[in-house]
Amino acid sequence: MRQQTRLVKMGQFKDITENGIWKQNPGVVQLLGLCPTLAVTTTVVNGVSLGLATAVVMAAASGAVSPVRKFVPNEIRLPVFILVIAALVTVIDLLIHAYALPLHKVLGIFIPLIVVNCIVLGRVDAFAAKNPPARAMWDGFIMGIGLTIVLALLGAMREVLGKGTLFSGLDLALGENFKHIVLTVIPDYQGFLLAALPPGAFLGLAFLIAAHNWAEQRKTNKKPTATPPASESLKPAH
Amino acid sequence: MPETILKHTIKTAITLVAFAFAFTLLMTVVYQVTKAPIAESEAAARIALFQQVIPHDRYDNAVLNDTVNIEPSKLLGNKKTSSANIARMNGEPVAIILEAIAHGGYNGDIKLLVAIDSAGIISGVRVIKHTETPGLGDYIDIAKSQWIKLFDVESLTKTTSANWAVTKDGGTFDYMAGATITPRAVIKAVHKALQYFEANKTVLFKEAVKEDETANKIGENGAI
Numbered sequence: 370m371r372q373q374t375r376l377v378k379m380g381q382f383k384d385i386t387e388n389g390i391w392k393q394n395p396g397v398v399q400l401l402g403l404c405p406t407l408a409v410t411t412t413v414v415n416g417v418s419l420g421l422a423t424a425v426v427m428a429a430a431s432g433a434v435s436p437v438r439k440f441v442p443n444e445i446r447l448p449v450f451i452l453v454i455a456a457l458v459t460v461i462d463l464l465i466h467a468y469a470l471p472l473h474k475v476l477g478i479f480i481p482l483i484v485v486n487c488i489v490l491g492r493v494d495a496f497a498a499k500n501p502p503a504r505a506m507w508d509g510f511i512m513g514i515g516l517t518i519v520l521a522l523l524g525a526m527r528e529v530l531g532k533g534t535l536f537s538g539l540d541l542a543l544g545e546n547f548k549h550i551v552l553t554v555i556p557d558y559q560g561f562l563l564a565a566l567p568p569g570a571f572l573g574l575a576f577l578i579a580a581h582n583w584a585e586q587r588k589t590n591k592k593p594t595a596t597p598p599a600s601e602s603l604k605p606a607h
Numbered sequence: 608m609p610e611t612i613l614k615h616t617i618k619t620a621i622t623l624v625a626f627a628f629a630f631t632l633l634m635t636v637v638y639q640v641t642k643a644p645i646a647e648s649e650a651a652a653r654i655a656l657f658q659q660v661i662p663h664d665r666y667d668n669a670v671l672n673d674t675v676n677i678e679p680s681k682l683l684g685n686k687k688t689s690s691a692n693i694a695r696m697n698g699e700p701v702a703i704i705l706e707a708i709a710h711g712g713y714n715g716d717i718k719l720l721v722a723i724d725s726a727g728i729i730s731g732v733r734v735i736k737h738t739e740t741p742g743l744g745d746y747i748d749i750a751k752s753q754w755i756k757l758f759d760v761e762s763l764t765k766t767t768s769a770n771w772a773v774t775k776d777g778g779t780f781d782y783m784a785g786a787t788i789t790p791r792a793v794i795k796a797v798h799k800a801l802q803y804f805e806a807n808k809t810v811l812f813k814e815a816v817k818e819d820e821t822a823n824k825i826g827e828n829g830a831i
Contacts, residue, residue: 411741441626442619449626456630460637467644470652531742565741 382507389511395488396519397574397581402488406520407570409479411531414539416524417517418472419479424513426461426483430454431497431509438498450493451484458484488516519577526573529554531565657692657704659749660722660731666694666701675811677705682803684708684716684796691811694722700812702730703804709796713788714738717747721758721800725812728765732758732797744789754790757781763801771798 395401405423410416433453434441441449462480466473473480483489492512497505528535533555563569650671657670674690677683684707692704702724709717718736723729732755739745746752757780772778773790782790804811 440622442615442622445619445623448623452626452630456634459634463637463641463645467641467648470648474652562740562742 381504385504385508386511389508389513389515390518391515393512394515394519394581395491395512396516396523397578399488399491400578401491402486402516403574404482405479405486406516406523406574407567409476410520410524410527410570410573411565412528412534412537413521413524414536415475416520419476419483420513420517420520422461422465422476422480423483423486423489424510424517426454426458427489427492427509427513428506429457429461429509430489430493432502432506433457434493434497435500435502435505441498446498447490447494450490450498454489454493455484488512519574522577523570523573526576527564527569530561531563531569656720656733656735657694657722659733660704660720661694661702661724665730666696668693668695668698670694670704675703680803682799682806684710684799693812700725703811705800705804706735707796707800707803709792711788711792711795712737712739713744713786713792714740717789717792717796719793719796719800721797723801723804725808726762727801727805727808728760728762729758729797729801731756732793734793739789740786744786746783746786747789747793752783754781754783755793758797761797761801763805768798771795 389395393399396406402423405419409419430450430453434450458481461483462473465476465480489509492509496508500508525535528537533553535552535554537551539551564573653671670692673693673695675693677685677689677691679686679688683689683705689706691706693700694702694704702722704720704722707719707721709719715738716736717734717739720733720735721729722731733749734747734755737745737747739747746754749755766779769777770779771794773780773782773787773794775782775787776791778794780790780794
């Protein structure tokens with residue numbers, strides 16, 4: 370019995386993970402949090418840094434809201450959630466400013482903007498306000514990771530096309546020692562300005578969404594043929 | 608019933624206030640804790656920036672604290688009173704580190720750091736803030752190209768007024784294809800910073816010497 374509930378619990382965490390990374394991915398399915406998605410993804414490093422910062426904020430905000438969800442009257446739940454998110458973002462902003470100044474310079478205005486990123490409030494309201502803390506934190510974090518993956522892919526596309534490099538700026542974020550990781554994918558590249566400018570972000574995101582839809586469609590088309598052998602294997606062997 | 612409504616309202620209000628209080632407290636604590644590290648890392652970053660325009664070994668004073676106020680000036684482009692840092696060796700002013708703002712950028716203001724030594728020769732120029740088009744106008748940034756080093760050892764005597772322009776306009780400064788508005792703005796701003804220094808040199812350095820330890824201020828004739 371206990372083992373069964375544990376299995377159910379694990380299943381829930383697996384569902385949450387699957388939702389965050391693929392099924393309900395904030396970047397390509399929910400299309401929430403487009404402001405940073407489009408603005409900072411000029412390089413992989415920028416995209417990943419902001420994605421991770423968002424993931425941390427989301428985990429912290431969900432973790433902070435979930436334990437007190439029963440004390441917050443319905444009428445003021447949104448102001449309270451925004452208050453919590455804004456405070457946590459301020460805290461993270463101060464911490465990055467104090468201990469990772471170069472990163473702070475790179476991400477600049479986008480860190481405070483995490484407050485108005487609707488994915489954060491969206492998950493807090495839709496999930497954390499209805500679920501226990503552990504699950505809520507995991508949901509917030511994994512949604513952030515889902516967004517980070519999209520930001521990383523979009524950043525990589527735009528960086529390679531726009532500048533012909535990969536991981537540039539890593540030395541700014543992590544220190545001079547990481548400079549050698551910066552790759553020049555296309556040597557003597559003149560640059561493709563469109564990819565580096567905002568329209569490149571829209572186009573790149575469109576390709577990612579299309580790819581996601583295509584993969585989903587393939588999966589659903591395959592399902593009918595794939596089901597019989599699956600159900601067969603479920604039959605007891607002896 | 609009005610009583611339960613009142614009760615509910617009060618409860619709601621108290622909850623909101625409690626949350627506001629708790630999270631304000633959290634922010635206050637973090638602010639206090641990070642205040643010193645932030646100031647430290649900002650100062651370190653500033654020193655590192657100064658190092659790019661004037662080498663450490665050319666001065667021995669606490670350059671961050673050795674400042675003069677700069678009244679709003681058309682030549683420097685500052686609309687509010689700003690401050691400049693003075694580098695000294697054995698108490699003698701060696702150079703001044705000015706902030707100049709170029710208003711003619713393609714995409715908004717370009718903020719420059721210009722170090723000029725006591726002889727009126729540029730020790731170094733760096734762009735500290737710009738929003739020029741990536742891949743076109745952003746070569747003024749040292750992170751993208753060495754272009755900004757063209758200004759090293761420049762002065763009003765080395766290059767005459769008419770030659771402070773890009774080669775396309777008959778000046779002596781090279782530029783890169785694709786963007787001429789950006790370098791034009793930068794060249795003009797550096798030129799004007801030199802003119803500002805020339806016009807206010809005595810005041811800038813004299814004031815600073817006279818009021819070494821206290822807050823320094825330039826007299827009215829310092830403002831243009």
